[in-house]
Amino acid sequence: MSDSRNAPEAPRPAEHTPGGRADEPGAGSPHTPGVSVRHTRAKGEPRFPDGPKADPAGSHFERRIRSFQPRRSRVTAGQADALQRLWPKWGLDIDGQRVIDLGELFGNANPVVLEIGFGMGEATAQMAAADPDTNILAVDVHTPGQGNLLNLADQHGLPNVRVGNGDAIILLREMLRPDSLDGLRVYFPDPWPKKRHHKRRLIQPEFLTLAAARIRPGGLVHCATDWEPYAEQMLEVLTAHPDFENTRPDGGFAPRPQFRPLTRFEGQGLDKGHVVNDLLFRRVQHHNQPPTGA
Numbered sequence: 001m002s003d004s005r006n007a008p009e010a011p012r013p014a015e016h017t018p019g020g021r022a023d024e025p026g027a028g029s030p031h032t033p034g035v036s037v038r039h040t041r042a043k044g045e046p047r048f049p050d051g052p053k054a055d056p057a058g059s060h061f062e063r064r065i066r067s068f069q070p071r072r073s074r075v076t077a078g079q080a081d082a083l084q085r086l087w088p089k090w091g092l093d094i095d096g097q098r099v100i101d102l103g104e105l106f107g108n109a110n111p112v113v114l115e116i117g118f119g120m121g122e123a124t125a126q127m128a129a130a131d132p133d134t135n136i137l138a139v140d141v142h143t144p145g146q147g148n149l150l151n152l153a154d155q156h157g158l159p160n161v162r163v164g165n166g167d168a169i170i171l172l173r174e175m176l177r178p179d180s181l182d183g184l185r186v187y188f189p190d191p192w193p194k195k196r197h198h199k200r201r202l203i204q205p206e207f208l209t210l211a212a213a214r215i216r217p218g219g220l221v222h223c224a225t226d227w228e229p230y231a232e233q234m235l236e237v238l239t240a241h242p243d244f245e246n247t248r249p250d251g252g253f254a255p256r257p258q259f260r261p262l263t264r265f266e267g268q269g270l271d272k273g274h275v276v277n278d279l280l281f282r283r284v285q286h287h288n289q290p291p292t293g294a
């Protein structure tokens with residue numbers, strides 16, 4: 001991931017090449033894993049015929065401020081192969097057009113945690129391997145990362161990972177049932193450091209209200225960031241939100257829980273001397289909300 005604080009407009013993972021074009025699997029030349037390839041694609045031809053759809057929610061939805069800025073990204077041959085081969089098995093297009101049965105999606109009734117913005121997915125794969133009885137629905141718009149995480153899930157045999165392509169807000173708003181999640185993880189979300197971009201930050205009161213409606217009472221919201229002003233904002237809005245309570249008796253930041261591995265973006269922040277803050281909040285039961293499972 002690039003250091004988005006220096007980006008002129010939007011935070012971008014390092015793998016993104018602004019203005020660069022997609023690479024595709026198949027079609028002629030032999031592929032060396034890890035090496036980018038280029039092919040000419042006819043107009044309208046999908047980038048990955050069996051893989052994630054470009055902009056799955058398309059124009060069905062209103063224009064609004066987004067927490068990411070979609071760009072075309074360079075995809076390695078290995079990632080492209082994984083997207084083609086494994087998307088039909090483990091991929092989820094976030095099109096906003098159907099309500100998902102998470103038990104069906106994972107093929108079991110284990111608890112499901114939503115991770116928003118997994119980047120290249122290394123930390124996601126580590127968490128999935130360490131806790132096979134928890135399903136992770138990992139969502140990002142970053143195509144190379146989706147291919148990378150699919151490859152990791154395949155190589156390490158991680159049946160408890162599903163990879164979502166699209167805006168997590170659409171997933172939460174349109175496709176997930178009330179109380180269907182056992183937790184939410186947001187690790188090193190794009191910090192949007194410029195004041196005029198603060199409205200793009202993911203962790204805001206409206207987002208928390210939407211997330212709260214999908215997380216069962218007792219479920220954990222776990223955020224981490226190396227951008228201290230954002231950490232303060234997260235603490236403020238989570239503390240003020242009536243649907244969450246801080247798991248820390250002192251009402252402050254939490255020590256990094258053992259289950260959260262170091263992430264790629266975090267490593268870059270630490271190299272720059274940034275301070276990392278974790279926040280662990282619990283979804284509380286409201287007296288005016290009927291209990292689930294009755």
Ligand SMILES: C[S@@+](CC[C@H](N)C(=O)[O-])C[C@H]1O[C@@H](n2cnc3c(N)ncnc32)[C@H](O)[C@@H]1O
Binds near residue numbers: 067119141
């Ligand atoms: C700064 S990166 C951090 C990646 C990873 N968690 C890490 O720590 O290395 C933030 C990621 O969040 C993704 N993202 C931001 N807003 C999103 C949204 N609304 N839905 C899905 N992904 C989103 C971006 O595409 C980006 O890959």
